[in-house]
Each structure stands twice: as structure tokens, then as C-alpha cells.
Amino acid sequence: xxxxxxxxxxxxxxxxxxxxRNALQREMLNExxxxxxxxxxxxxxxxxxxxxxxxxxxxxxxxxxxxRASRDANVHGLPGDDGSIFFxxxxxxxxRGGVCVAGWNLNHRGKDWFPLTAEHVIARASRxxxxxxxxxxxxxxxAYRSMSAAAAAHDAVRGATPVVNRRPQELAAYFDDIARVxxxxxxxxxxxxxxxxAMNVECPPRFLLAELQILRPRVLIVFGGAAREGVLSxxxxxxxxxxxxxxPTRSGYGRRESQxxxxxxxxxxxxxxxxxxxxxALTALIDDLTARPLDxxxxx
Numbered sequence: 001x002x003x004x005x006x007x008x009x010x011x012x013x014x015x016x017x018x019x020x021r022n023a024l025q026r027e028m029l030n031e032x033x034x035x036x037x038x039x040x041x042x043x044x045x046x047x048x049x050x051x052x053x054x055x056x057x058x059x060x061x062x063x064x065x066x067x068r069a070s071r072d073a074n075v076h077g078l079p080g081d082d083g084s085i086f087f088x089x090x091x092x093x094x095x096r097g098g099v100c101v102a103g104w105n106l107n108h109r110g111k112d113w114f115p116l117t118a119e120h121v122i123a124r125a126s127r128x129x130x131x132x133x134x135x136x137x138x139x140x141x142x143a144y145r146s147m148s149a150a151a152a153a154h155d156a157v158r159g160a161t162p163v164v165n166r167r168p169q170e171l172a173a174y175f176d177d178i179a180r181v182x183x184x185x186x187x188x189x190x191x192x193x194x195x196x197x198a199m200n201v202e203c204p205p206r207f208l209l210a211e212l213q214i215l216r217p218r219v220l221i222v223f224g225g226a227a228r229e230g231v232l233s234x235x236x237x238x239x240x241x242x243x244x245x246x247x248p249t250r251s252g253y254g255r256r257e258s259q260x261x262x263x264x265x266x267x268x269x270x271x272x273x274x275x276x277x278x279x280x281a282l283t284a285l286i287d288d289l290t291a292r293p294l295d296x297x298x299x300x
Contacts, residue, residue, distance in 0.1 A: 025090045028214050032087050035210040041085040048080030048115040051186050057202035061186060065196050068188035073113040080115020083108065083187060087116055088211050089123040089180040096262075099153045100179040100217035101146055102208075104227040104272075105195055108187035119182070123175055130172040145273035146223060147171040148282055150178045153219045153268065156289040164286055179215050183208055183222075183230035200226060204234040213238075216262040219294070224272035231267065235260060252281030255288060266294060 036042035041054050052062050052069040062069060073082040086106075106118060114121045126143035137143040151174045152162035184195040184203045195203070208230065212220070222228045239258045252271035258264070271281045 022092070024095070025092075028090060029087055031214045032211060035207070035214075036085045039206060042116075046079060048078070048084035048086075050081040050083045051085060052083060053081070055186070057198070057206070061196055061198040061202055063196075063198065065188050068190055070108055070110040070113070070187070070189050073108070073110050076112060076114050078114070078116045082110075082113045084113070084115040085185060085207075086114070086118040086182075087120065088182075088215065089119045089175075089178075090215075091174075091176040091178050093176045094179050094215075096216040097157075097218045098178065099150055099157060099219045099221065100181060100212070100215055101150050101221045102181050102183055102223065102227055102231055103142075103146075104224055104230070105182050105184040105193055105199075106187045107193045108189065110189050119180060123180060127172045127175040130168040133168050135168055140274060141278075142273045144168055144171065145278055145282070146221075147174055149221050149223075149268070149270060149273075149285060150174055152282070152286050152289060153221055154178060156294050157218055159293075162286045162289050164283060179217065181208060181211050181215070183227045195226075200230055201233065204230040205237060209234040209237065213262060217265065218263075219266050219268060221268045221270065223270055228269045235265075235267070239265075251284035252277065253284035253288065255292075 033042055033046075036048075037044065039056060041051060042048050050069070050071075052058055052066070055061065070083050075082055088100075106122070126137045126147075129137040130143060130147065135141060135144045148166060148171060151166060151171055152164075154174060154177050155162045184199045185207050186195060186199050186203065187193040188195065212234070220231065222231050235258060238261045252275070254269040256267040256269070258267060268285060270285060271278050275281075
């Protein structure tokens with residue numbers, strides 16, 4: 001049963017980055033909204049207040065870093081406050097049983113904020129930069145490298161051979177095929193928005209797990225050690241078998257085959273895409289998916 005909560009009306013969402021969602025995606029967005037409403041970070045009329053003020057774990061998570069809460073960014077689009085909750089990115093062709101990528105959290109510089117749609121704004125802007133042949137988006141290789149991994153996994157899910165080197169223009173199209181989540185929803189100012197220790201503990205079981213249960217990916221690619229630990233803290237509540245990682249640190253890549261509440265899930269852990277040696281992790285991922293193809297009988 002879909003989770004009950006605020007419904008994002010078409011006439012409102014069309015003003016922002018949710019205008020072209022199909023029926024399945026709109027269903028998932030409304031399920032996300034229901035979860036956020038249940039935790040008190042989205043009001044019944046669709047207003048998204050700041051997480052530092054409303055999240056059930058705000059006292060412990062922001063206890064020693066309230067001075068890092070962003071308050072003065074320009075807020076655009078849907079109604080909400082600076083530093084509010086936001087939806088995962090869902091590509092136009094994403095279907096349950098597909099590929100989802102997970103970052104640690106958004107890097108918020110305190111300049112602009114998009115309530116509910118921040119991830120969608122970033123994804124579309126990143127796609128536009130890749131589409132004109134740029135490998136660096138806002139001076140970072142994160143978009144190019146993360147999409148290289150996502151494209152390889154998406155090809156593997158479809159039974160195709162993963163490819164190592166793709167042009168940015170090729171990778172841009174894969175935004176339509178994937179979903180993207182953040183392990184931690186809060187984004188403190190400074191220090192690249194690195195979350196507090198409490199955020200790493202409290203956030204994934206509350207928000208990330210619910211988002212994954214709605215998206216139901218077949219493959220989850222996780223970037224960086226901190227994000228990987230957050231993902232595991234969430235998945236342990238629904239997959240207590242704790243399978244071993246396959247070469248968890250060799251060349252910056254590891255694979256964990258899980259059986260979770262919605263079916264099979266392969267978690268692919270990688271170095272963070274900004275790390276200089278990251279291409280070794282991509283090669284290790286592609287070699288592994290080629291040598292040990294995803295068991296297509298284990299689809300979600």
C-alpha cells in the first residue's frame with residue numbers, strides 16, 4: 001500500500017524539476033512525501049521546513065554543529081526552508097529493479113537551496129554539462145565518474161557488456177535510467193558539508209532505508225567509506241545475514257550480495273569519485289561484473 005501523506009500536485013511540481021514524471025515516478029514521489037510527512041519534515045500542505053528545526057534527531061545530530069546550519073541561502077521553487085528534505089533523483093526510464101547510486105550527502109555552500117527538488121536540479125544541471133562534453137562539472141569529476149560506474153552497472157543489469165571509457169555525452173543519457181539517493185539528508189556548511197558523526201548514525205535507518213524500500217533497486221553503488229557504512233547500517237535492519245564483501249578494499253571496490261525485503265540487492269562499494277586513484281576502482285568494478293555477471297534470475 002502506498003504510504004499516505006502530502007501529495008505533490010501536478011500544477012505545483014510543473015514549476016520545478018518534477019514536471020515530466022510518469023505515473024510510476026509520481027507514485028514513488030508521493031510515497032517519499034508520505035515518509036517525510038510521517039517523520040515531521042514535510043507538512044500536510046507540502047511545506048518542507050529546515051531539517052535542523054524539524055528532524056526527530058535534530059538535537060543529537062546538530063548538538064555540536066548548529067553554527068554550521070545554513071539559514072540564508074536563496075530558496076527557489078517549491079515551498080520550504082533552507083536545508084530542508086529533498087527527493088531522490090529518479091530518471092525518466094528508471095524502474096524498480098534498476099540501478100541506484102548513493103552519495104554521502106549534498107555539498108551545500110549556503111548560496112542556493114531547492115526544497116524537495118535539490119537532487120533533481122543537480123542531476124539535470126550535471127547532465128547538461130556532460131551532454132556538451134565536459135568531464136568536470138563545477139570543477140569536480142564526481143558526476144562524470146559516478147555516471148561511469150552507473151552506466152557499467154546498468155549495462156550489466158540488462159545483460160550487456162560493461163564499458164570502461166565512455167564519452168561524457170554517452171554518460172549523460174544514463175541519467176534517464178538510474179536513481180540517486182544521499183545517505184545523509186542534512187548538509188552542514190563548511191568542510192565540504194561533511195555530516196556530524198550522529199548524522200551518519202541516525203539518518204540512514206530513518207530516511208535512506210525508506211527511500212530504498214520505495215525505489216527497490218537491483219544494484220546499489222555506494223561512493224566512499226562513510227557512505228558505505230551508512231548504507232550498511234540501514235540494510236542491517238532488513239538483511240541480518242551480513243554476507244561478506246568480495247575484496248572490499250582491493251583497488252577501491254567491493255561487492256556484497258544481499259537478500260533484502262524487496263528481493264536481491266547487489267551493493268557495489270567504491271572509492272569516492274574525487275579520489276585520484278578512482279579509475280582503478282572503475283576497472284575493478286567492470287572486471288568483476290564481466291567475470292561474475294549479475295545473476296539475472298535474482299532480479300528484484
